[in-house]
Each structure stands twice: as C-alpha cells, then as structure tokens.
Amino acid sequence: MKNNQPIRLGLEEINRFQIDMRNKNRILLPEFGILNAVDEEIRTRMVRGLPYRLTEGRIVLLLKGEGIMHVRLQTFHVKAPAVVILSPGVIAQIEDKSKAEQVRFLVFQNDFICEPKPSDLLQKYLNGMLNVFLPLKEEEALCVEQYYQTIWQTLQTKGWQREVIRHLVFGLFHYLSCLLQEQMLYEEKHQSRQEQVFNQFIQLVNQHASQERNVSFYADKLCLTPRYLNSLIRQASNRTVMDWINEAVIIEAKVLLKYSNKLIYQIADELNFPNTSFFCKFFKRMTGMTPLAYQKS
Known part of the structure; x- marks a missing residue:
C-alpha cells in the first residue's frame, strides 16, 4: 500500500x-x-x-x-x-x-x-x-x-x-x-428553531458519525422523533439527516485512506462497517471511486 x-x-x-x-x-x-x-x-x-x-x-x-x-x-x-x-x-x-x-x-x-x-x-x-x-x-x-x-x-x-x-x-x-x-x-x-436544532445536530454528527449512523440515535440525543428531526434538518439545510451523516463518514474515510498506513479492511472496521465489502460499496456510491482507486489517485 x-x-x-x-x-x-x-x-x-x-x-x-x-x-x-x-x-x-x-x-x-x-x-x-x-x-x-x-x-x-x-x-x-x-x-x-x-x-x-x-x-x-x-x-x-x-x-x-x-x-x-x-x-x-x-x-x-x-x-x-x-x-x-x-x-x-x-x-x-x-x-x-x-x-x-x-x-x-x-x-x-x-x-x-x-x-x-x-x-x-x-x-x-x-x-x-x-x-x-x-x-x-x-x-x-x-x-x-x-x-x-x-x-x-x-x-x-x-x-x-x-x-x-x-x-x-x-x-x-x-x-x-x-x-x-x-x-x-x-x-x-436570532436563530430559528430549525437553526438551533441543526447546529446541535452537526455537533453530534461530528462526535459520533464514525460509529453511529442510525437516525434514531441522533433523534434520541435531541429528544425528538426521527421523522421530526429529519424534517427540521431538511428545512434548515435542504439536506437529510443521512446526507450529513454520510458526508461526515466520507470525510473521515478519505483522510484515513490518503494519510494513514491502515489497510482498507482496518479502515472499514474503524468506521464501524460490518465488513470490507459493505464499506467499499458505500464509498463507491458516495464518491464514484473505489477506496483503492481513491487511495492511489
């Protein structure tokens, strides 16, 4: 590698x-x-x-x-x-x-x-x-x-x-x-309710996205239902809860792929994917490249 x-x-x-x-x-x-x-x-x-x-x-x-x-x-x-x-x-x-x-x-x-x-x-x-x-x-x-x-x-x-x-x-x-x-x-x-929830949500995503990718986890932390949380986040950012979670995971994955000596299966494990194949499919769906291709680019 x-x-x-x-x-x-x-x-x-x-x-x-x-x-x-x-x-x-x-x-x-x-x-x-x-x-x-x-x-x-x-x-x-x-x-x-x-x-x-x-x-x-x-x-x-x-x-x-x-x-x-x-x-x-x-x-x-x-x-x-x-x-x-x-x-x-x-x-x-x-x-x-x-x-x-x-x-x-x-x-x-x-x-x-x-x-x-x-x-x-x-x-x-x-x-x-x-x-x-x-x-x-x-x-x-x-x-x-x-x-x-x-x-x-x-x-x-x-x-x-x-x-x-x-x-x-x-x-x-x-x-x-x-x-x-x-x-x-x-x-x-001066912030709206949506903006306040959005800022709190982003802080939670930055802390937990590498391990937690379930909408209900973030909804529970904010004492909201998953549906209402997704509605507020969409109103504040025109993006869904999962859009933000996935972006945080991809940013972390790119850094690990480019600037660490870890093998792909180790990165998949660190980011809490069930297996390497699942991680590779997720990465390609989000970026259009396989993890190995990105690593060599």
Whole structure:
C-alpha cells in the first residue's frame, strides 16, 4: 500500500523539518508554539485544498485578510478581525483562494493546558468539541493581540517560563469564553428553531458519525422523533439527516485512506462497517471511486 504521511503542521512533525525552530517569526517548543507570521519555510509545508488532521489544537488570530476553512462539516468564511479556535484531532481544509495576509497562531498540546478545574470552554476544547469562528470588534482584536504579544515577549526572557505562559493561555481562553458567551446569547435570540436544532445536530454528527449512523440515535440525543428531526434538518439545510451523516463518514474515510498506513479492511472496521465489502460499496456510491482507486489517485 502507498505509504502516505499525514499533512500536518503539528509541533512534533515540524520538529523533524530542517527549519529554525526559533526566529523572528516563530518560537516552537516541544509542547507549545507561537507564530507571528507564516513565512516561506512554513508556507511550503502547508497544503491548501486538501484535508489534514491537526495534531494539536490552536488559536488562530486573523488581523488582516480573509479565508475559507472547512472544519469537519462546518464551513467558516473568516474575515479579519477574527479568532478561530480548533480542537486537537479535527480535520481541517483551507481553500486555495484564502488570503490571510496577517495571522497569528498559538499551538499547544493538551497536557500543556490541563488544569484541575478547567473552564467550560477549555473543557470542550480538551474534549475535541470546540471548533468555532469568532468575529471580533477592533478593541477585542487588540486585546487578543496583546495576549499574543505578552506571550511572545515572555518567551524572549532567559529560561523557559512555562507556568507564566500557561497562565497567559488560560487568561486568553477565559477572555474568549466571555466573548463566545455573548455571541451565543445573540445567536439564541436570532436563530430559528430549525437553526438551533441543526447546529446541535452537526455537533453530534461530528462526535459520533464514525460509529453511529442510525437516525434514531441522533433523534434520541435531541429528544425528538426521527421523522421530526429529519424534517427540521431538511428545512434548515435542504439536506437529510443521512446526507450529513454520510458526508461526515466520507470525510473521515478519505483522510484515513490518503494519510494513514491502515489497510482498507482496518479502515472499514474503524468506521464501524460490518465488513470490507459493505464499506467499499458505500464509498463507491458516495464518491464514484473505489477506496483503492481513491487511495492511489
């Protein structure tokens, strides 16, 4: 089988590249990293238009420009100023036409930001359930940028100020949590019933689709009948419940086929198909290609 490596920009993977881990644009350590700009060395290792899995999560601050990002089943059209928070392990894809002219990154392993009593926002992040786009006002963007600058300046001091950096990151999470709460309250007031159910449903699909493909499972989670759930989802998106579930499974299958060393029968098993033949028929019906043909394409 073709031995493709995942397209990632995780700290461990970058550490294997022959680049400076510390320069005027970035400081990359084993469990934490900050990038004030994406220079040519990093840019050549970023593949736009293809899905990749994040090794660690990250907080992305867009100060100038815009971009289109697909994260699991959600599409974010991000315009500056804005923050994107991505949990570790998610599948992300950046479109070719994205033009992020001024962007900052914070990247960190989960162990780096674990604490005994994490905030709700941090807990969702650690559990792989936080993938949000948060538009910012100018004063809010300035405040977030000051966190980045303080972290950067602290890293210039002698020695590795681990605990100081950790608490600065905690402070940033708490600040973003307040902003996110305001956004959620606004959306709750202005969203229709269909939109609210749809957003909750997509979160459930992102968490469970690789194992659960029965409409009644999602209906039970949302305390609705399968028929009513399907009606609401169709009204909100012009697609059925199974359309969304199948898309989530196909996205995961494509990543595993292209960027893992697993055999097709192992992928079928991981995605909870009864056998390899069933998985191959499903994949071809959804994509027009067999898993093997896609893997070699």
